[in-house]
Amino acid sequence: MNTDKKIPADVTQIIDACPFGIVTVNSASIVDYANTAFTKITGIEIESILNTPNHVMWKTLLKYYSVDGNMKTYIGGVLTLRANNSLNVVRLSCQLPKQSNTKQILYFQDITAESEVDRMKSEFLYSATHELRNPIAIIFGFSELLINNEFDRTASLDIIETIHQQAKDLNHLTNELLDIARIESRKGKDFAISEESVGKILLTIEKEWCGRVGKERIRLTLPSQIPKVLIDKDKIKQAITNVMSNACKYSPEDSVVSIDIALDKVMSDSMIGISIHDDGFGMSTEDISHLFERFWRSDRFRHIPGTGLGMSIVKEIVEYHQGVIDIASAVNQGTTVTIWLPVYIDLASLE
Known part of the structure; x- marks a missing residue:
C-alpha cells in the first residue's frame, strides 16, 4: 500500500481491508495513493502507477484492459474494464471531491462473477427464445393453412397431428424452462426432503419405463441391502427419469437399458450411486x-x-442434494451415467 500520504495506522488497516481498489489523484493530476486491493483486483503493481501522472496510469491500465463505453464520459460515472488476457472484469467508478486537495478518487471493483452471470442469462434468454419460436412458427403456419384452405379428412388430420405434436413439444419445453427457473429462484426451498428408499423409487421407475418402451428393454438389478438417502424423492425421480429418457432415446430400440446400484463409495465417501x-x-x-x-x-x-x-x-437437482454425476461414454460404445447421493446418517444413533 502507498504510505506517502500520512494516514493513521487504524485507517490504513480499514482501507487495506476494503474490497474495493482505491486510487487517488491529486490536484496536480499525479497518482498519490493506492491501496493493496487495487493490485488484487487489477493485477497491476502499485509501484507502476504511484507518483506518475494520471495519463500514465491510464496507459498502464490500457496495456492490460480494454474499455466498454466512452472514456470521455467516465468522469463522475462508471466504466467497465475487461482484461485482455483473462476473464477478469473490473468496474471503475470515479468521484470528484469538492473542497479537497484530491482531484479524483477512483474505485475498482471486481465484477467478474457478476458479468459471467449476466452473460449466461443473456445466452439463456436468447436460446430459450430461439427454441420457443420454432414450434410456435410451425403451429401458426399449419393452423393458418387450415383456416385459409379446404383439405380432405386425411390431409386435415395430418396437419392437425403436426400441430398437436408441436404443441406437445412446446409444452414440454415450457415445463423444463419452468423447472430450471423454479429450482434456481427458490434455491431448493420447495424441495421436500425426507429419508427415502432408493429401491422403492427405482422399482416405480422400472414399472413406468417398462410401460413406455417394453419390459424387454429395461433391466433393474437391486442388491439385498441398500442404504437410505435424504432426498426429495420426486425431484430425484425426475432426475433419474431424464437420464432414462436419454438412455432409451439415444440407443437402438432393441437394446437393453440397465439400472444398477453402486455401493463402492458407501464406506469411503458415504455415497451410493444410481447407474x-x-x-x-x-x-x-x-x-x-x-x-x-x-x-x-x-x-x-x-x-x-x-x-x-x-x-x-x-x-441442478443432484447438486442441490450435494451429490455428483459421473459420465462414462465413448462413441458407439454406450453410456453410463451414475448419480451419486449422500447416504442418510441418523445422527441420533451416533450419540
Missing part, C-alpha cells in the same frame, strides 16, 4: 464436456427430438 447404462450411440469427449450446458445438443443427434435442457435439470 444407468445403455448400449447406444455414446458420446465423444467433446460431447461430454458440453453435456450439462443448457440447450446444447450434439450435431450427431439433431435429427432426434429434444430440448437440450434435460441434463441441465439433472445437474
Whole structure:
C-alpha cells in the first residue's frame, strides 16, 4: 500500500481491508495513493502507477484492459474494464471531491462473477427464445393453412397431428424452462426432503419405463441391502427419469437399458450411486464436456427430438442434494451415467 500520504495506522488497516481498489489523484493530476486491493483486483503493481501522472496510469491500465463505453464520459460515472488476457472484469467508478486537495478518487471493483452471470442469462434468454419460436412458427403456419384452405379428412388430420405434436413439444419445453427457473429462484426451498428408499423409487421407475418402451428393454438389478438417502424423492425421480429418457432415446430400440446400484463409495465417501447404462450411440469427449450446458445438443443427434435442457435439470437437482454425476461414454460404445447421493446418517444413533 502507498504510505506517502500520512494516514493513521487504524485507517490504513480499514482501507487495506476494503474490497474495493482505491486510487487517488491529486490536484496536480499525479497518482498519490493506492491501496493493496487495487493490485488484487487489477493485477497491476502499485509501484507502476504511484507518483506518475494520471495519463500514465491510464496507459498502464490500457496495456492490460480494454474499455466498454466512452472514456470521455467516465468522469463522475462508471466504466467497465475487461482484461485482455483473462476473464477478469473490473468496474471503475470515479468521484470528484469538492473542497479537497484530491482531484479524483477512483474505485475498482471486481465484477467478474457478476458479468459471467449476466452473460449466461443473456445466452439463456436468447436460446430459450430461439427454441420457443420454432414450434410456435410451425403451429401458426399449419393452423393458418387450415383456416385459409379446404383439405380432405386425411390431409386435415395430418396437419392437425403436426400441430398437436408441436404443441406437445412446446409444452414440454415450457415445463423444463419452468423447472430450471423454479429450482434456481427458490434455491431448493420447495424441495421436500425426507429419508427415502432408493429401491422403492427405482422399482416405480422400472414399472413406468417398462410401460413406455417394453419390459424387454429395461433391466433393474437391486442388491439385498441398500442404504437410505435424504432426498426429495420426486425431484430425484425426475432426475433419474431424464437420464432414462436419454438412455432409451439415444440407443437402438432393441437394446437393453440397465439400472444398477453402486455401493463402492458407501464406506469411503458415504455415497451410493444410481447407474444407468445403455448400449447406444455414446458420446465423444467433446460431447461430454458440453453435456450439462443448457440447450446444447450434439450435431450427431439433431435429427432426434429434444430440448437440450434435460441434463441441465439433472445437474441442478443432484447438486442441490450435494451429490455428483459421473459420465462414462465413448462413441458407439454406450453410456453410463451414475448419480451419486449422500447416504442418510441418523445422527441420533451416533450419540
